Amino acid sequence: MRIIYLKIFIYLIFLNLNFQVCYALSSTPQKLKAFAESRSWQKLLHYKVDFLGQRYGMIEESSRFYLSSTGHTDPYSELITSIETFNNPHHFIKKYREHPQCLFPARYNIIKQHLKTSTTDINCPNLIRWKNFINADKIAIIFASQFISNPASIMGHTFLKFIDKKRVDYLNLSFGYAANMPIEVGAYDYITKGLFGGFQGVLSETPYFRKVYEYNNMEQRDIWEYKLNLNPAQISQLLDHIWELKHNAEINYFFIDENCSYLILAMIQAILPEKELFRNFPLYVLPHETVRRLEQEKVITKTTFRPSIRRILVHRYNNLDNQQQALVLKSIQEMVLISELNVNSIDTILDYASLEKQKKSGKSDPEWKEFKNKVLFVRSKLPTAEEYTIPSPSSPLKSHLNFFVEYGFGEILNNNIFHQLTFRPGFHKTMDDDPGFIKNSSFNFFETNFRYYADNNSFKIYQISFIDVANMAPFTWIDPILSWKFNAKYWINNDYSCIECKNYEVSPSIGISNDLSKSVDLHSLLTTTLQLGSDLPKSIRSWVGLEFTTVVSIKRLKLLVSQKILKELIEQERLIKLTSLAELRIHNILPHLHLNLKSEYNSFLDDISSNHDNSVNMLYDF
Numbered sequence: 009m010r011i012i013y014l015k016i017f018i019y020l021i022f023l024n025l026n027f028q029v030c031y032a033l034s035s036t037p038q039k040l041k042a043f044a045e046s047r048s049w050q051k052l053l054h055y056k057v058d059f060l061g062q063r064y065g066m067i068e069e070s071s072r073f074y075l076s077s078t079g080h081t082d083p084y085s086e087l088i089t090s091i092e093t094f095n096n097p098h099h100f101i102k103k104y105r106e107h108p109q110c111l112f113p114a115r116y117n118i119i120k121q122h123l124k125t126s127t128t129d130i131n132c133p134n135l136i137r138w139k140n141f142i143n144a145d146k147i148a149i150i151f152a153s154q155f156i157s158n159p160a161s162i163m164g165h166t167f168l169k170f171i172d173k174k175r176v177d178y179l180n181l182s183f184g185y186a187a188n189m190p191i192e193v194g195a196y197d198y199i200t201k202g203l204f205g206g207f208q209g210v211l212s213e214t215p216y217f218r219k220v221y222e223y224n225n226m227e228q229r230d231i232w233e234y235k236l237n238l239n240p241a242q243i244s245q246l247l248d249h250i251w252e253l254k255h256n257a258e259i260n261y262f263f264i265d266e267n268c269s270y271l272i273l274a275m276i277q278a279i280l281p282e283k284e285l286f287r288n289f290p291l292y293v294l295p296h297e298t299v300r301r302l303e304q305e306k307v308i309t310k311t312t313f314r315p316s317i318r319r320i321l322v323h324r325y326n327n328l329d330n331q332q333q334a335l336v337l338k339s340i341q342e343m344v345l346i347s348e349l350n351v352n353s354i355d356t357i358l359d360y361a362s363l364e365k366q367k368k369s370g371k372s373d374p375e376w377k378e379f380k381n382k383v384l385f386v387r388s389k390l391p392t393a394e395e396y397t398i399p400s401p402s403s404p405l406k407s408h409l410n411f412f413v414e415y416g417f418g419e420i421l422n423n424n425i426f427h428q429l430t431f432r433p434g435f436h437k438t439m440d441d442d443p444g445f446i447k448n449s450s451f452n453f454f455e456t457n458f459r460y461y462a463d464n465n466s467f468k469i470y471q472i473s474f475i476d477v478a479n480m481a482p483f484t485w486i487d488p489i490l491s492w493k494f495n496a497k498y499w500i501n502n503d504y505s506c507i508e509c510k511n512y513e514v515s516p517s518i519g520i521s522n523d524l525s526k527s528v529d530l531h532s533l534l535t536t537t538l539q540l541g542s543d544l545p546k547s548i549r550s551w552v553g554l555e556f557t558t559v560v561s562i563k564r565l566k567l568l569v570s571q572k573i574l575k576e577l578i579e580q581e582r583l584i585k586l587t588s589l590a591e592l593r594i595h596n597i598l599p600h601l602h603l604n605l606k607s608e609y610n611s612f613l614d615d616i617s618s619n620h621d622n623s624v625n626m627l628y629d630f
Contacts, residue, residue, distance in 0.1 A: 051278045107130045109130040113132065148169040150219070165184075207260070220314070296407040318363055412627055416624055420621045456469065472499070557571075572585075604624075
C-alpha cells in the first residue's frame with residue numbers, strides 16, 4: 009500500500025512540474041517569440057548586433073550566463089531554456105548547488121511578469137542578505153573627472169553609488185566595473201590587451217569613502233553625483249541584475265567600447281528597456297557620453313558636486329590677498345606658524361598639509377606632522393571661518409559630442425588650392441568647447457586628414473595624428489604643476505627646407521601656464537621635435553625651441569595665437585625656424601556645427617623663403 013501511495017505522490021510531483029512547464033510554454037509560439045525579440049528580454053540578456061547585422065551576447069559564451077547551448081546568439085532558445093530551467097531546476101541545482109531563481113533573479117522576475125508563469129517563488133537567503141546589506145533607497149551614477157596623468161583614466165570614470173538614507177553618506181556602498189590587471193603589466197600588454205579584450209572585467213562593491221579617497225584625494229579629481237530617477241521596483245530589479253552578473257557572467261574588458269561606462273549604462277538600460285540609452289552611439293562609449301545620455305532620457309534627477317582636495321586648496325589660496333599668500337608660502341616653507349596669518353590662511357595651510365599627505369600615499373614626514381599639529385592647536389582656538397562654496401566647473405552634462413568630421417578648403421605654398429576631409433574619433437582638443445572638460449586640455453587619437461590638391465589633381469593622406477595629449481593646468485605657487493603636451497603623428501612636411509616630405513614626428517613640450525582671467529590663458533613651453541623619414545635631408549631632423557601661446561575664450565568664440573622659435577640641431581643650412589599660428593573657432597553656429605579658420609606661416613631667419621597653410625573648415629560633432 010505504501011508503494012502505491014509513493015507512486016501516486018511521485019506522479020503528482022511530476023504532473024505539477026510538467027504543468028508548470030506547459031503553463032509557461034502554453035503561451036503561443038508567436039507570443040514567446042515576440043517576447044524573445046522584445047527590448048525587455050534582449051537588453052536584460054545584453055544582446056548586441058554587429059556590423060553584419062548578426063546578434064550576439066556581450067557576456068562571454070564560456071560563462072554560465074547563457075543557459076542554452078545556443079543562447080549566446082539565439083534569444084528565443086535562451087528564453088525557452090530559461091523557462092524550462094526555472095520550472096524543472098533539479099539538474100541545475102545538482103550541477104551548481106544553487107536554485108536558478110537565486111542565481112538569475114532578474115531574469116526570473118521578467119519572465120514571470122511578462123509570461124504570467126505560476127512557478128513558486130523560492131527563498132534565496134544569500135540574495136536577500138546581500139540586498140538587505142546594500143539597502144538602497146536611491147541609486148546615483150558617479151562621474152570622476154579626467155585624470156590626464158593616467159592613460160586608463162584620461163577620459164574620466166563612472167560607477168554606481170547605492171544610497172541608504174539611514175547611513176552617513178561616506179558609509180554608503182559603490183559598485184563599479186574595471187579591468188583586472190596584474191600589478192606589474194608591461195606597456196605592450198597594457199595597450200594590446202586593453203584594446204582587444206585581453207583583460208577580464210571585474211564587478212565589485214566598495215565602500216564609497218574609499219572611492220572619495222582615491223579620486224578626490226589621491227588623484228585630485230572632481231566628482232559629480234547624479235541621482236537616478238528609479239522607483240523601488242526598478243532599484244530592486246537593478247540589484248537583482250547586478251547579482252546575476254556578479255555570479256554568472258564573464259566579461260572581457262575593452263578600454264574603448266565595453267568599458268566601465270558601457271557596462272554601467274547597459275545595466276541601467278536592462279531595467280529601463282523603454283529608454284534609448286545607446287541610440288546613435290559611435291564606435292565607443294565614454295563616461296561623458298553616458299551621463300549626458302542619461303540626462304537626455306530624463307533618468308537624472310539631481311546633481312551634486314564634490315570638489316577635489318586640490319581644487320579646494322587652490323580656491324582658498326587664490327582668495328587670499330597678496331600679503332597673506334606670501335605669509336602662507338613662507339610659513340609652509342619654514343614650517344613656522346607666523347602670527348600675522350588670519351583664519352583663512354591657517355585653513356589654507358591645513359588644506360596644503362592634507363594634499364601633501366595624499367601625495368605621499370597617506371604618510372606624513374615627522375616634522376610636517378608636528379607642524380600640522382601645532383597649526384591645528386592654534387586653529388582650534390580661533391572662530392569658525394566664513395563659509396563659502398567652491399565654484400563648480402562646468403558639468404560633464406554640458407560636454408560636446410566626441411566624434412568629429414571636418415570639411416574644409418584652403419591654399420598652401422604658391423596658391424595651391426586644396427580640399428580636405430578630417431575624421432576625429434575623439435576625444436577633445438584645445439580648440440573645442442571647454443564645458444565638461446578640463447580647460448585647455450587635449451586628448452585626441454587617430455585623427456586622420458585627407459587632402460585633394462587641385463593644382464596637380466592629387467589625393468593624399470596629409471596627416472595621421474596617432475595621439476595628441478595636453479594638460480595646461482594653470483601654475484600656482486601653493487601647488488606648482490607644470491604644463492605639458494605630447495604629439496606623435498605622420499604628416500607631409502611643407503616648408504621650404506623640405507617640400508612634400510613624408511615623415512613621422514614626435515613632439516614633447518613642457519612649461520608653465522597662467523590664467524590671466526577667466527577668458528585669457530597664456531602658455532610658455534620648452535618644445536622639442538624629432539622627425540624621421542626617408543624624404544628628409546639625412547632622413548632625420550631635430551628641433552628645440554620655445555613656444556608661446558595665448559588662448560582667448562569668450563562665449564562661443566575661441567581664439568588661439570601661437571609663436572614657435574625653433575633651432576635645428578642636425579642640419580646647418582636652416583638654423584632658426586619661426587612658426588606662427590592663428591586659429592579662430594566659432595562654436596555651434598548651428599547645433600553641433602562649428603566654423604574654424606586657421607592660418608599657419610613658416611619662415612627662416614637666414615632665408616627670405618617662407619610658406620603658409622590657410623584653411624576654412626566646418627566641423628560637425630556627433
